[in-house]
Every structure is written in structure tokens, then in C-alpha cells.
Amino acid sequence: xxxxxxxxxxxxxxxxxxxxxxxxxxxxxxxxxxxxxxxxxxxxxxxxxxxxxxxxxxxxxxxxxxxxxxxxxxxxxxxxxxxxxxxxxxxxxxxxxxxxxxxxxxxxxxxxxxxxxxxxxxxxxxxxxxxxxxxxxxxxxxxxxxxxxxxxxxxxxxxxxxxxxxxxxxxxxxxxxxxxxxxxxxxxxxxxxxxxxxxxxxxx
Amino acid sequence: xxxxxxxxxxxxxxxxxxxxxxxxxxxxxxxxxxxxxxxxxxxxxxxxxxxxxxxxxxxxxxxxxxxxxxxxxxxxxxxxxxxxxxxxxxxxxxxxxxxxxxxxxxxxxxxxxxxxxxxxxxxxxxxxxxxxxxxxxxxxxxxxxxxxxxxxxxxxxxxxxxxxxxxxxxxxxxxxxxxxxxxxxxxxxxxxxxxxxxxxxxxxxxxxxxxxxxxxxxxxxxxxxxxxxxxxxxxxxxxxxxxxxxxxxxxxxxxxxxxxxxxxxxxxxxxxxxxxxxxxxxxxxxxxxxxxxxxxxxxxxxxxxxxxxxxxxxxxxxxxxxxxxxxxxxxxxxxxxxxxxxxxxxxxxxxxxxxxxxxxxxxxxxxxxxxxxxxxxxxxxxxxxxxxxxxxxxxxxxxxxxxxxxxxxxxxxxxxxxxxxxxxxxxxxxxxxxxxxxxxxxxxxxxxxxxxxxxxxxxxxxxxxxxxxxxxxxxxxxxx
Numbered sequence: 068x069x070x071x072x073x074x075x076x077x078x079x080x081x082x083x084x085x086x087x088x089x090x091x092x093x094x095x096x097x098x099x100x101x102x103x104x105x106x107x108x109x110x111x112x113x114x115x116x117x118x119x120x121x122x123x124x125x126x127x128x129x130x131x132x133x134x135x136x137x138x139x140x141x142x143x144x145x146x147x148x149x150x151x152x153x154x155x156x157x158x159x160x161x162x163x164x165x166x167x168x169x170x171x172x173x174x175x176x177x178x179x180x181x182x183x184x185x186x187x188x189x190x191x192x193x194x195x196x197x198x199x200x201x202x203x204x205x206x207x208x209x210x211x212x213x214x215x216x217x218x219x220x221x222x223x224x225x226x227x228x229x230x231x232x233x234x235x236x237x238x239x240x241x242x243x244x245x246x247x248x249x250x251x252x253x254x255x256x257x258x259x260x261x262x263x264x265x266x267x268x269x270x271x
Numbered sequence: 272x273x274x275x276x277x278x279x280x281x282x283x284x285x286x287x288x289x290x291x292x293x294x295x296x297x298x299x300x301x302x303x304x305x306x307x308x309x310x311x312x313x314x315x316x317x318x319x320x321x322x323x324x325x326x327x328x329x330x331x332x333x334x335x336x337x338x339x340x341x342x343x344x345x346x347x348x349x350x351x352x353x354x355x356x357x358x359x360x361x362x363x364x365x366x367x368x369x370x371x372x373x374x375x376x377x378x379x380x381x382x383x384x385x386x387x388x389x390x391x392x393x394x395x396x397x398x399x400x401x402x403x404x405x406x407x408x409x410x411x412x413x414x415x416x417x418x419x420x421x422x423x424x425x426x427x428x429x430x431x432x433x434x435x436x437x438x439x440x441x442x443x444x445x446x447x448x449x450x451x452x453x454x455x456x457x458x459x460x461x462x463x464x465x466x467x468x469x470x471x472x473x474x475x476x477x478x479x480x481x482x483x484x485x486x487x488x489x490x491x492x493x494x495x496x497x498x499x500x501x502x503x504x505x506x507x508x509x510x511x512x513x514x515x516x517x518x519x520x521x522x523x524x525x526x527x528x529x530x531x532x533x534x535x536x537x538x539x540x541x542x543x544x545x546x547x548x549x550x551x552x553x554x555x556x557x558x559x560x561x562x563x564x565x566x567x568x569x570x571x572x573x574x575x576x577x578x579x580x581x582x583x584x585x586x587x588x589x590x591x592x593x594x595x596x597x598x599x600x601x602x603x604x605x606x607x608x609x610x611x612x613x614x615x616x617x618x619x620x621x622x623x624x625x626x627x628x629x630x631x632x633x634x635x636x637x638x639x640x641x642x643x644x645x646x647x648x649x650x651x652x653x654x655x656x657x658x659x660x661x662x663x664x665x666x667x668x669x670x671x672x673x674x675x676x677x678x679x680x681x682x683x684x685x686x687x688x689x690x691x692x693x694x695x696x697x698x699x700x701x702x703x704x705x706x707x708x709x710x711x712x713x714x715x716x717x718x719x720x721x722x723x724x725x726x727x728x729x730x731x732x733x734x735x736x737x738x739x740x741x742x743x744x745x746x747x748x749x750x751x
Binding site: 206240 | 559560562563566567568569570576579580582583584586587590591594595597599600602603604657660661664665667668671672674675676678679680684686687693696697699700703
């Protein structure tokens with residue numbers, strides 16, 4: 068169990084993803100263990116990188132001058148980013164557990180926490196590109212990372228949750244549907260906040 | 272007299288025409304996308320200019336690929352859910368070939384620059400008249416078949432196909448009312464903001480009743496057939512149908528936020544758009560629960576994967592749409608590529624994927640054989656998924672960036688960036704979108720080859736309607 072959940076998991080995922088999935092399949096991690104050993108710090112990576120990158124270079128949106136925000140505003144946005152990711156993680160794990168009844172998968176909350184953490188790990192590491200805050204460069208790096216995360220979801224879910232690969236494919240697709248909706252909600256919420264005067268100043 | 276078998280030859284021709292138009296429409300889309308990266312690709316030829324190629328792309332994709340598939344699958348399913356062959360089969364052939372002829376002529380007219388200037392209704396009045404006549408013939412064949420049905424219940428897929436036929440006729444005829452000036456030029460009977468409201472009443476409901484309602488008809492017939500189990504909740508499907516029909520028709524004004532139309536009309540558009548989420552997601556849940564019980568089929572059946580994924584993208588598009596209708600979101604998203612990404616999450620993720628899944632199921636059955644290559648279909652699945660994801664992610668990033676840059680002000684309150692600056696900064700995203708389009712198109716070419724090899728040298732299978740049963744009400748339960 069200790070081998071299954073540790074901060075080194077991210078590196079093992081790169082080298083031997085199948086081994087990580089097999090270990091998780093036979094382990095019974097508790098939700099608290101996964102959350103405090105892995106999730107809390109892993110999720111802090113993207114806001115940290117984004118904060119550092121934006122503070123030093125400003126976000127390049129493609130047109131002339133980069134967008135520079137004040138230190139206080141950046142700190143606020145980074146903290147908001149952290150809690151949004153935290154909410155996203157917990158809600159996805161809960162939705163996954165909720166779906167497990169339909170797809171006859173393992174129902175312990177800990178294993179769903181572990182699986183979503185594993186799937187999200189490449190994105191957390193890939194967020195290092197936030198240090199170079201150019202939107203297009205970020206897209207170029209994060210899209211392949213996202214595809215790898217999706218591959219891990221489809222490949223790992225049936226192994227970790229001990230269900231047939233076909234059922235796993237259905238459950239993974241349902242989770243992708245949820246994640247797409249969650250992401251677009253985040254996008255909508257963000258631009259609404261801009262309209263309310265939080266974030267970059269827009270002429271409204 | 273020998274018993275009459277189902278008229279499936281016309282279905283076969285319509286499906287193959289739909290595949291042909293899919294390739295043409297997507298290729299035009301890819302070319303238009305390439306022109307946004309390299310504007311010189313128009314070679315100073317007016318007929319190759321972006322404005323004309325893009326219009327050919329949308330018209331061929333929607334009316335060539337989409338409508339040919341809808342007419343074909345409606346003809347196929349209405350016979351089987353009514354237990355009778357098509358009413359007026361000769362007229363069905365007229366519908367089939369007249370529609371293809373209209374598409375060829377329409378493509379020529381659009382490339383020649385004849386346009387009414389109304390989005391998705393660009394064709395000039397002679398084409399509008401021809402389309403109306405063909406559509407009425409389609410209605411006669413479809414409703415004539417239902418009128419002669421041997422089963423009491425009208426299965427839910429036919430309600431959706433029926434709504435498609437009736438509402439599109441109403442929208443097309445009213446929005447196309449115009450005064451002809453010459454053979455290829457006319458002027459709308461409506462003026463100013465009334466014309467705009469009417470155009471988006473048409474435009475949004477073309478999305479609603481054609482790209483959503485029509486394809487839901489396809490889903491409600493082919494998904495249960497494919498999964499070999501009844502729809503999860505028939506009652507929910509009927510409730511969702513009426514809620515969908517009632518609420519969709521009001522949502523058009525959300526295309527005209529912050530414009531000269533009355534504010535209460537805009538607000539009504541927002542409210543009805545948000546309400547739409549309920550019937551849309553009820554349908555998605557119904558589809559997902561139906562397929563979740565048929566997971567074993569996925570082992571041998573690549574077609575079902577397309578349908579599963581199409582439901583996920585249907586969920587995304589029907590959530591994103593109401594969200595973008597909210598004025599505070601629309602403020603940033605309107606006129607940006609976010610809208611283009613939204614449309615394609617529906618068009619590629621939902622419409623194209625469910626059609627691909629349906630064709631992989633339908634075509635082998637039409638010729639009584641096996642699919643030529645399951646492996647190719649699996650490769651197509653991953654290409655379609657990758658193309659769609661890359662497309663919408665590129666357009667999300669491009670759209671949000673555009674929305675932000677357009678509204679940025681300098682210290683004097685002047686706009687910080689010119690339109691040209693912003694467009695120039697979009698080239699990288701448009702390059703990504705081009706790659707996405709090429710991947711998606713290449714997948715469709717694989718499908719076309721696979722389906723062509725499946726039907727090559729094979730006659731259309733002759734299928735007889737089942738024998739009449741003693742209890743028609745009970746039979747209707749299993750008809751679908």
C-alpha cells in the first residue's frame with residue numbers, strides 16, 4: 068500500500084504505468100492517506116508555477132505587450148486556482164464513486180481518490196510550462212499531456228477498479244463527459260469574473 | 272402477390288451520398304481553415320475566397336452530410352417501427368436524387384457568389400423553392416408510412432424525425448420569404464432587427480430541430496437496436512421530447528445579445544436556453560443508461576464506441592450552449608472562436624460521431640454482410656476523438672484570448688489592440704485547428720473506404736416486414 072501511494076508515484080507513472088495500476092488494484096488506500104500524501108501538494112504545483120511565471124514575465128496572449136497583474140491580485144488568483152483545482156479533484160472523485168454503482172466497480176472512496184490523482188498527475192507535472200506564460204506554448208504542451216492523462220484513464224480505470232475493460236471504457240467516457248463539462252464551467256465562471264472586475268481589466 | 276419488402280435501396284444510396292458529402296464538406300472546412308493560416312491559398316480567385324469556401328463547408332456538411340444521413344435513416348427506421356414498407360417509394364427516390372441535385376447546384380451557386388447573406392440560409396430564392404418542394408415530398412413519404420403503420424404506438428424516434436420535418440419546413444419557408452429582383456438575387460421581406468430576430472429564430476432552430484432533434488431521432492432508433500435492449504426509460508424520452516420541442520423554439524435571441532433587439536427578447540432567449548439543459552441532459556442520461564447495460568457489445572463492436580462518445584460530447588455541447596447564452600459569458604465569447612469551437616464540439620463530437628456509429632451499424636446490415644474492417648473502424652474512432660479534442664481546445668484558447676484582447680483598454684480608455692493585431696496573433700491556434708481538421712477528415716476518409724469495400728459487389732438485402740401479431744400494442748413495445 069505504501070508503495071502505491073507516495074510522492075514518487077508521479078515518476079513511476081512515467082516509467083511503469085502498468086505497475087502503478089496493478090499495485091493500486093490490490094491496495095486499499097484510505098481517502099485521507101491519498102489526499103494528504105499526494106493530492107494536497109500535487110495540486111499546488113500548477114498555481115505555484117502560474118504565480119511564479121506571471122509575476123516574472125506576465126501572460127503573453129499573442130499580441131504585443133504581456134498582461135501584467137499586481138502581486139496581490141496574482142496571489143488572490145493563484146489561491147483561487149488552488150481551491151478550484153481542489154474542488155475539481157474532490158468532485159471528480161465523488162462523481163467517479165457515484166458512477167461505480169452503475170458500472171459495478173469498487174466503491175471505496177480511497178481508491179477513487181487514488182485513481183483520479185494518478186490520472187491528473189501528468190497534468191500537474193506538465194503545468195511546469197506555466198513558468199513560461201505564453202498561452203499558445205501552454206496549449207502546445209498541455210494538449211499532449213491531456214491526451215496522455217486520457218490514455219491513463221482509459222487504460223488504468225478497469226484495472227484499478229477491477230471491472231471488465233468494456234465496462235471501464237463506458238465509465239471512462241462518462242467521466243470524460245463530466246470533466247469536459249467541469250472544464251467549460253470553469254471557463255465560463257472565469258470570464259464572468261472578468262466581467263465583474265476580478266482579474267484582467269476589460270473595457271465593459 | 273409476393274409480400275412487399277422494405278425499400279432499402281434508397282436508404283443505401285442516401286447513406287453513400289451522405290458519406291460522399293461528408294468528405295467534400297470536411298475537405299472544404301480544412302481548406303477554409305488553411306486559408307486562415309495562409310491567406311494566399313485563395314490564389315486571387317474569387318470562387319476560392321474564404322467567404323465562399325466557408326459557406327460551401329457549412330452548407331455541404333449540414334445539408335449534404337447531415338440531411339442525407341437523416342433522410343436515409345428516417346426512411347430506414349420508419350419502415351421498421353411501422354412494420355410497413357415506405358409509402359410512395361417512387362417519391363422517396365425523387366426526394367433522394369432531387370436533394371443530391373439541389374446540393375450540386377447549391378455548391379455551384381455559393382462558389383459563384385450568389386448569397387442572401389443569411390447564415391445557414393445563404394441560398395437564393397430558386398433553391399429555396401426547390402428545397403421546400405423536396406422537403407414536402409419527404410414529409411409525404413414519412414408521414415404516409417406512419418399513417419399506414421401496423422403498430423399502434425408511434426415510436427419516439429419518429430416523433431423526433433417528425434418534428435424535424437415539420438419545424439424545418441416552417442423555419443425554412445418563413446425565413447426565406449423574399450422579393451426576387453433577378454434570377455439569383457432577392458431581398459428579404461423583413462427589415463432591420465426584425466430580420467435579425469427571424470434569422471436567428473431560423474438559425475438556432477436549424478441547430479435545434481435538425482442537428483439536435485433529427486439526430487436524436489437517429490439515436491433513439493439505432494442505439495437500442497445496436498445495444499439490443501430497450502431504451503432505459505421510454506417515459507423519460509417522451510417527456511424530454513415535449514420539453515425539448517417547447518423550449519428550443521424560443522432560444523434564438525441569445526445570438527443577438529447587446530444588439531438593437533429589445534432587452535426583454537434577449538432575456539427570454541437566455542431563460543429558455545438555460546431551461547433547455549433539462550430535456551437535453553434527460554436525453555443524454557437515457558442514452559448513457561441504455562448503453563451501460565450493453566457493455567459486452569463493445570468487445571466486438573467499434574460502432575457502439577462512437578455512439579458512447581457522441582453522448583459525452585452531446586452532454587458537453589448542450590451544457591456549453593446554455594452557458595454561453597448567459598449575457599455575462601456572452602460578453603466575452605460572442606464573435607470569437609469560442610463559438611466556432613462550441614459549434615464543432617456539437618458538429619464533430621455529437622452529429623458526426625453518432626452518424627459514423629450509425630453507418631458502421633447500418634451499412635453491413637443493408638447488404639447482409641460484415642463490415643470490411645473492424646480494425647480500420649477502431650483507428651477511425653481514435654482519430655475522430657483526437658481531432659475533435661484538439662479542435663475544441665484550440666478554439667477555446669483562441670476564443671478566450673480574442674475576447675480578452677478585444678476588450679482590453681489602455682490608460683486613456685482607448686482599445687489597446689487593433690483587430691489586425693489580434694487576428695495576426697491567432698495564426699498559431701488556426702494552425703492547430705487545421706491539424707485537428709486534417710486528422711478528423713483523414714478518419715472520415717478511412718470510414719468511406721471501409722464502407723465502400725463493405726458494399727462493393729453486394730446487392731441490397733431484401734427484408735420483409737414481420738408477420739402481423741395478435742396484440743399490436745404489445746408489438747409496439749418491441750418494434751424499436
